[in-house]
Amino acid sequence: MVVGLVFLVCVLSSASGTVSQTPTPTKTQLPNEIRIGIRVIVPPIGEYQELSDTYIGFCAEFGNLLGEKLGIEEENVIYKVIANEGKGSKYPRWASLLINEDKDKNIYRQDIQCGPNSSQPIDNDEIIFSMSNFYETGIKLFLKKDILDKYKPNLIGRINIGVLKETTASVQFKNRKNISEKDTRKEILKGLSSDKNPIQAFASDGIILRALLEQKDADGKSYKDKGYVLYPDGSNYLFDNSKNENYAIAISNKDKNKLYAQDLRNKTDEILNSQFKNEWKKKLENYEYYGTDCYDNGSFIYHVISGFLFVIFIFIIVINFFRVLLFRLANNERKRIKWKESLRDGSAVQFLIQECIIIGSQTMSDIFRVDQRKANNPFTNIVKDHAESQVTITQQQGQNLADAVEEIQEILNKLAQNYPSASENEIQTVLGMEVKQRIKNDPDLKHRFLNAAKQGGLELGKVLINHPVVNVTVEMIKGWLESEET
Structure with a gap:
């Protein structure tokens, strides 16, 4: 009885050993990297972008999917340009799949070649093709x-x-x-x-x-x-x-490593029988038939949405401009008079352009006028009371500044026209007299000028210094205004 059991165990062990001699490929048996040669003769099938050192197109996306199925890290899916556009189907077309490796000389055989390759018999079965094709052409x-x-x-x-x-x-x-x-x-x-x-x-x-x-x-x-x-x-x-020709994936079987080559073929066919192949087949057909960009997926919808958002953006800007313009007209009698005059003499467009420039300058000024000390201070709450005491330009103050800038421009332009041959000192004297006279006629003008000089000295300074005829400073204007108080 015991002898019979021992005999049975020996038989089972022998059978088990016989089965283990033909193992099926597993992740641990596969190489930890895969080398894919890409024929770059048709950019949508395979293209190398030198500036970014990247590969794009069908073959690049196929390689990434194959690496995932084989459990190979993305950085170990190694691509190489195959530029053998020459002498037919055997050599040098398949040279990268058939060369003898010499790692000391950095010569490596490619495991797969992807490109516009027709499935065909190769001598000695050293190259096998995927059972499924990825594209058909004529x-x-x-x-x-x-x-x-x-x-x-x-x-x-x-x-x-x-x-x-x-x-x-x-x-x-x-x-x-x-x-x-x-x-x-x-x-x-x-x-x-x-x-x-x-x-x-x-x-x-x-x-x-x-x-x-x-x-x-x-x-x-x-x-x-x-x-x-x-x-x-x-x-x-x-x-x-x-x-017609059917493009397939070529796989190296050079060393008769049939387990590995067959596993590559099986995984390749899984990909080529999936939705991935169908999507790329449609892209490549549109490219061949009509020259459609394969990488511009969804571009029409993207451009429509972008255009729609741009129109909305412009609409908001226009609405905001007219809202500010109406505010200016409602709060400034002089503006209302100028607007009516522009309508009568046909210069309404010029008036709107000038107002647009003024409003735009005022808006940019408000955007960039940021209290950097407050913005960079991590203890904002501690200095809150002091920060709130700082002078800021509200919308009404900004309006006063814009009005003052425009009024000074009018005075300067008028003096330049009336006294074209006067010296600089003479014009400065006349300008001082003109400012004082306007203050007497419009007492509120002095208040606007002084606030403008305090709140926006930079803007006023640009107007004065950049004028082609008159050369005065903000401090000179402030001196004329303050002399009226004595």
Whole structure:
């Protein structure tokens, strides 16, 4: 009996050991970082912003989500620009996924390549693709509008078309006439602008050609500005939908680390089967078909709301201006007379502009006239009684200051007109006599002048010093006013 139990335990232990030889991947088995190469040929799919050293677009957001699903910290999701726009589907397109690592030389293999890559078989199964795609596109032509107008509707066969070697476009144009295969896009673009053996159109993926159309040169001009267009436009393609391309995520399987590569594929497919993929699919379609900015999400609503708030803001300012203006007219007989005169002689607009300037200056003066000692003092309550004894300009006092400034301006302007050739001393003498005479005719004027000099000496000083003819000081004005008391 005992021997039988021992035998049973041994059998179970052996079976358990056999199962443990093929473990499923867990968070602890996965690397603590992931390297993602981004092809930046189509900005909305992947773009590197050098100034901020950040990546934006579909691939960047995909990478962040993948890192979360793998339990990898955001700073350990490492992006790198993949700029291999050249010689077809094998090399150097997939070089970043196939290179041998040498950490001493800071050479690292990318785990994933994200970009406008079509799912396709790769030799030796060293690269695998996500089972789900993230975008579908078709072949279009990139050409000058005058060429299009001249040769359509039967373009193919009548014009020279450039394609990149070992691409889907080269396969679809195989055995057709007037097709030029090139190693790089640069060669094709050079042929488009050449008079010798010219290439009249560039055939490639619609979304890639949309990005090229929007691309700007050193002069800040896009190909669109230079007269280039896409054909067919909108959501149409040269060939039927059965020949469309499906973009997928490429995953390195270089060292046959199948557990890790398969786990990356599974997590990638989870993301590509979610609402995230659907939202980006719509954004990329709008970009390809109509040139819509993928990053300007909700911009229309934002601009409408911003415009509405701006209109309200301006409305409040206008209402407040007229409220202050009505207050000034109601409390100042001289203002009311000037307003009526402006209505009669057609200068009402000039009157309103002058009032707007005065009210604006007064408002800014009130805003910046802050008791810094009180604002910075942490013991405000202790010195409250003393603070309240400080002179502050109320709305009525501000009104008196504005009126006084305007009245002095009128006197100065009048003297400048009546005595254009008088010396400075003569004008100062006449000005003193004019001020004293006005005080006799309007006793309240002296009170307004003195309060203005005390409360707003700076504003009065600007009026006097900046006048082109008369050069007097605030103290001189105060002296004339106070001499009337003796």
